[in-house]
Amino acid sequence: MSENTARLAGYLDKQQPGLYQALSDYAGKVTAEADRTGIPRRTLELLNYRASQINGCAFLPGSPSPPRHRLWGD
Numbered sequence: 001m002s003e004n005t006a007r008l009a010g011y012l013d014k015q016q017p018g019l020y021q022a023l024s025d026y027a028g029k030v031t032a033e034a035d036r037t038g039i040p041r042r043t044l045e046l047l048n049y050r051a052s053q054i055n056g057c058a059f060l061p062g063s064p065s066p067p068r069h070r071l072w073g074d
Contacts, residue, residue, distance in 0.1 A: 013020040034044045052059075 012023075031041075031044065034041075
């Protein structure tokens with residue numbers, strides 16, 4: 001993995017701007033639907049937090065190591 005690839009590995013918005021925009025749009029639709037159906041924002045944020053834990057987000061306290069990924073050569 002090149003130094004540039006390693007530096008940008010966590011920046012989906014820079015590497016794949018179209019994909020990042022699609023994911024952002026989808027997240028907005030999920031939030032709007034949750035609002036429409038009466039799911040509290042706090043509950044939605046807890047679901048997002050738990051999904052990040054399951055996915056091994058390195059930025060969350062107490063999370064396991066991020067999963068190894070074939071694209072990053074691990």
